[in-house]
Amino acid sequence: MVSQTIRNMLTSPGGFAETQHGEVRFPEISTPILEKICQYFYWSLQFASGKETEFHIEPELTLELMMAANYLHT
């Protein structure tokens, strides 16, 4: 998985709420950013399997994306 944080959320032993429901909520990340993040995850998977394309980031999203990346350990 690309994000360490999300991985831990879903795999940590003991059964947190996320593991039980199979659902993670990110109240502090806004929708457009989360969407971009999901796009990035998808792109990253393809990149890893050998499809080398560019990932376009709109400049106005940059700062927030970086903060989210830090949070998600991506």
Added chain:
Amino acid sequence: MSTQKKRNFKIEAFKHRVELDPKYAEKTWKILEHAIQEIYNHNASGLSFEELYRNAYNMVLHKYGEKLYSGLVTTMTSHLKNISREVELAQGGFFLEELNRKWEDHRKALQMIRDILMYMDRTFVPSAQKTPVNDLGLNLWRDNIVRSPKIQARLKNTLLELVERERTGEVINRGLMRNVIQMLKELGPNVYQEDFEKPFLDVSADFYRVESQKFIECCDCGEYMKKAERRLNEETERVSHYSAEASGGKIENVVEREMIANHMQRLVQMENSGLVNMLVDDKYYDLSRMYSLFNRVPGGLSAIKDVMTSHLRETGKQLVTDPEKSKDPVEFVQRLLDQKDKYDKIISLAFSNDKTFQNALNGSFEYFINLNPRSPEFISLFVDDKLRKGLKEVSEEDVEVVLDKVMMLFRYLQEKDVFEKYYKQHLAKRLLSGKSASDEAERSLIVKLKTECGYQFTSKLEGMFTDMRTSQDTMQGFYASQSSEMSEGQPSLVVQVLTTGSWPTQASTTCNLPPEIHGVCERFKAYYLGTHSGRRLSWQTSMGSADLKAVFGKGQKHELNVSTYQMCILMLFNLSDQMSYKEIEQATAIPAPDLKRCLQSLACVKGKNVLRKEPMSKDIMEDDDFFFNDRFTSKFFKVKIGTVAAQKESEPEKQETRQRVEEDRKPQIEAAIVRIMKSRRVLDHNNIVTEVTKQLQSRFLPNPVVIKKRIESLIEREFLERDKVDRKMYRYLA
């Protein structure tokens, strides 16, 4: 070239502080603390990972990392203190189980805590140089549980007690044992070593010290070895079951030291069952066990080797010096070979062909074979015996095997030149009397000697073979040229022309040949000298043989196979039926000792007495009379009259051979001295002696006294001179 101006970017901090709710940190921490407690209480399902993670993330981001970290430490510590009390309360056998269960819980909780505090682990911990959460959890567990005063000793004793119980045959819960040891290992190598490994090794040492003492009192050596081996395997298996492989080597060392190294000498020398008995009884399994066990401890193999060597030397010495046993040379050598085979087998089967053992074996053989000065002679006699008759029925490979074995014994000899001397004599007799069973085998042995000692050693032996071959050609040529003059009824002559020097020198004692023979001999002489100019022929009548056709009283015909001397004597009885000793001696001119021996074999051996002697007695006297024995009978048409077979030398003969050998050595020693001095120019006495000994080692072991004499002789003949200042130094005079 343009100088680029450096433009520095600088990011400045916010000028105004970001104000935050001062209670924020406190509130967030409460949430987290609560979560940690819930986790320990197996109540995590109600918690949201994201929320906790976000809280921890924010705390660190807002520089409350320190608070978060110390909060974690105190919370965890107080939890572990509770656990510790619970574990302490566990009774007896449940202690370990309780401890193990709590450990499992703690590990799981620790992982969850680490996951939610991951952001702190990632950013705050490295920058503040703190211990990462996982290690912190383990350290706290170690300090509060494993090393807590009430648990530490109890844990250790419980573990050791379990080991002890298993050693005495009880079945214990190995899975639990493994888990607990796994825990100690996870807490760091230091904890594992101090809290388990060291006491474990100490206790094991005590245990095995007592046990080995008990065993050695009541068991014989083989039995003890079996027990030690079993214990060793048990311990190896035990540590692998406990997943404590790291201690495998150490515990093996303990067992080895206590059970083997400390009792090594006693085991080896144990009466009635020690090493010597094992060797004598060929106990390959016991020996092999002993080898593999002793191989594990320092000095173990050399203990075995020492005892084996001294035993070998002892028995070998008895074998070699016992006058009873050295009566029959063939048996004597056979016994040596058997001994060697026996130990070869032991070394290959039980001692895994260890080189040092082979060397020890070789050394011992070399030692005791040379204790008997007659060994070279006996070995040569053994070969003689084998080549005369022994090898007729066996295959070529077997011949090779026997010869190889003989060569091995030969290698042990120090006085190889003595062997050469005897071998030459025996070979000459074999060749001249046509008794050699296999030309192939003879040659094969010569080749072996050649590879062992070099060309020089065998050149004369090879010369003997060449002489035999050329003699055949010469005889063919002789008869071809004489065919016209040869008449029926004349004796046929077979001459072997031998090169002087290649053959063992024998005083050329001639005898008067009967006139019939003499004529043929003269003709051969004329023929030979006619084809080869500048040569001299002398007749070695002492080495020949003859076939005679004789008709006895009742008209029965026999063919008598006799030596030349005997032939000369018998031919006299063609002229008269009775002769006195004196007459025979006069007529034949055979040297007295030989004559007596011949007459004895002609007249005194039952079944072969073609002559009759008066008075009847065992020994030949100078005033005896001899008659042609008319009443001679034999089942066989061919009668072989005892020829001079190779036999053990009598005492004076031995002395003589010895003297000849000593004589032959002189020039060799001198040559060696001159060779050495020629290259060294100046050398002191001791060095000369060692050098000479080294050079001649392959042939014989020169006596230092003899070397000194040779040096003196060389000084006299002005090859060397003594140094004017230092009398110990010698100088080579070119």
